[in-house]
Amino acid sequence: MKPVRTAASYSLPIFVLLAYLLMYVPIVVLIFYSFNGGQTPHQWEGFSLVWYRELFASVEILDALRNSLIVAFSSVVLSVVMGLFFVFYSARTVLQNFLFLFYGSLAAPEVVLAVGLLSFFAFFSIPLGLTTLIAAHTLVGLSYVTPILYSSFKGLDYRITEASLDLGATEWQTFTKVIVPMLSPAIMGASLLVFIISFDDFILSFFCSGASTMTLPMYIFATIRSGATPVINALSTLLLVMSSLAVLVFTLFRVRTRVF
Amino acid sequence: MIPALLWQILFLYLPLVFIIFVSFLKDIDYLVVGNLSLQHYTDLLKPIYLKIWGRSLSLAFFTSTLCLAIAYPVAYFLVFRIKRMRNLLLFLLVLPFWANFLVLVYAWFFVLEQGGILNSFLLNLGIISEPLRILNTQFAVYLVMLFCFLPFMVMPIYSSMEKINKSIFEASFDLGANRWQTLTRIIMPLSSSGIRTGFFLVFIPAFGEFVVPLLLGGGKTMYVGSLISFLFLETKSIEWGAAFTCVSGIILIVAVFALNKLLKTIFGKERV
Numbered sequence A: 001m002k003p004v005r006t007a008a009s010y011s012l013p014i015f016v017l018l019a020y021l022l023m024y025v026p027i028v029v030l031i032f033y034s035f036n037g038g039q040t041p042h043q044w045e046g047f048s049l050v051w052y053r054e055l056f057a058s059v060e061i062l063d064a065l066r067n068s069l070i071v072a073f074s075s076v077v078l079s080v081v082m083g084l085f086f087v088f089y090s091a092r093t094v095l096q097n098f099l100f101l102f103y104g105s106l107a108a109p110e111v112v113l114a115v116g117l118l119s120f121f122a123f124f125s126i127p128l129g130l131t132t133l134i135a136a137h138t139l140v141g142l143s144y145v146t147p148i149l150y151s152s153f154k155g156l157d158y159r160i161t162e163a164s165l166d167l168g169a170t171e172w173q174t175f176t177k178v179i180v181p182m183l184s185p186a187i188m189g190a191s192l193l194v195f196i197i198s199f200d201d202f203i204l205s206f207f208c209s210g211a212s213t214m215t216l217p218m219y220i221f222a223t224i225r226s227g228a229t230p231v232i233n234a235l236s237t238l239l240l241v242m243s244s245l246a247v248l249v250f251t252l253f254r255v256r257t258r259v260f
Numbered sequence B: 001m002i003p004a005l006l007w008q009i010l011f012l013y014l015p016l017v018f019i020i021f022v023s024f025l026k027d028i029d030y031l032v033v034g035n036l037s038l039q040h041y042t043d044l045l046k047p048i049y050l051k052i053w054g055r056s057l058s059l060a061f062f063t064s065t066l067c068l069a070i071a072y073p074v075a076y077f078l079v080f081r082i083k084r085m086r087n088l089l090l091f092l093l094v095l096p097f098w099a100n101f102l103v104l105v106y107a108w109f110f111v112l113e114q115g116g117i118l119n120s121f122l123l124n125l126g127i128i129s130e131p132l133r134i135l136n137t138q139f140a141v142y143l144v145m146l147f148c149f150l151p152f153m154v155m156p157i158y159s160s161m162e163k164i165n166k167s168i169f170e171a172s173f174d175l176g177a178n179r180w181q182t183l184t185r186i187i188m189p190l191s192s193s194g195i196r197t198g199f200f201l202v203f204i205p206a207f208g209e210f211v212v213p214l215l216l217g218g219g220k221t222m223y224v225g226s227l228i229s230f231l232f233l234e235t236k237s238i239e240w241g242a243a244f245t246c247v248s249g250i251i252l253i254v255a256v257f258a259l260n261k262l263l264k265t266i267f268g269k270e271r272v
Helices: A007-033 A050-057 A059-090 A094-107 A110-123 A130-155 A158-166 A171-182 A184-200 A203-208 A216-225 A230-253 B002-022 B039-043 B047-081 B086-098 B101-112 B117-125 B138-162 B167-174 B179-190 B192-208 B211-216 B224-234 B238-267
Strands: none
Touching: A007 A230, A007 B047, A007 B086, A007 B101, A007 B138, A050 A230, A059 A094, A059 A130, A059 A171, A059 A184, A059 A216, A059 B002, A094 A130, A094 B002, A110 A130, A110 A203, A110 B002, A110 B192, A110 B224, A110 B238, A130 A184, A130 A203, A130 B002, A158 A171, A171 A184, A184 A230, A203 A216, A203 B224, A216 A230, A216 B101, A216 B211, A230 B086, A230 B101, B002 B238, B039 B238, B047 B086, B047 B138, B047 B192, B047 B224, B047 B238, B086 B138, B101 B117, B101 B138, B101 B211, B138 B179, B138 B192, B138 B211, B167 B179, B179 B192, B192 B224, B192 B238, B211 B224, B224 B238
């Protein structure tokens, strides 16, 4: 028997449609205006790609992009390598009870972590810059990477490790030739996640980067505050394209990175 | 194995302990016992600071509650009501989760500004005769917070609902429950862990938020995050900022525990 269609049965789809509309109307309008030829960011004056050309000609933006990429790549490498070591060498030892320490930076508001780090760096007179930024992003990266890698490592059959050791492989060989290849889907997923988190992060960068180092989100923030230029529309659109590609990669490879 | 733990201790737990320590110092440059004082804490007992905490609590509470009110029906619809378009809708739901937060916030300028699409829409409909000033108001702050944090609420609820066996509906209807009873007595308790995760994924960052109030609220109204960043970055009064951060942290912890209890009584506990 087909369920009777009443007005009430349409209210849920309409509600959901409205929610999606409100989520996406601003984004669609932003993308639309990135192809605007005019000088003001929010006034339509005909199609043009001029702001994309401007974008790639801006030294400031390319510089910020370079900083963002350096920080993101470094924190991915550092957090994944350290996370792997932690997972491989601490599983089945007393150290695995300290896994909860990695959730700390997820439980506090980012601004608290940021001022903690800032005053810590200031007290030891560590100059702010790319290094301090990488330290901060690696901290957050580790708190995502370690639980993900830990749960996939626990999902492996431990007898594989035992077999490898029995057959004469050293611990290091077991780690590099057996465990790391088997964990590679999780490693891929975790790396992508940390890359995006670092690349998009604003609050930690705002506090821990000092006056001279600017990342892409910091550039966007500064530009919005001082009166947006149309270049921001083009830049935002490219960042949205990048995020959608990341989501696609995740769905295609079915990487499991449930943090919650 | 050690480097990862060391990194956490060095860059997270040590700085937090350091902040607590500094908050009891009169002057950060002198680490002597005579320099200890509670002065920064007693200075905080003024109505103006209580107002800031109240404002941030209210922002966090209303953002997470409204997010829940929107996210729950959306997740429910995606899990239980549709099959064909689910992957596309899920993709659209996940995308903002991965997108740059500042880009999402910036996109709202096109909607809310004087000549923006909301004003032209209302003008064309004849509801208003003059463009409204929406930017730099509390309304703009609440609205943008709601939609920028929505993905953080939907995802955990979606994951917890996905695990529910669909035949539970038939069982519930067979045993005489109506739709409403099935929703409130079966589905809500079974997804309550997702509700609580989502609630705190929104509540905690919203409590410390300063970017949205700064960009869309005009920066004139102080929130917890704005005052913290002001004290640390503009006036460089680290000791005082540390005291304010510590009290804010305690308020947040108390609020999270209280709300967790409240949510458990409203939505029920899982008994699996």
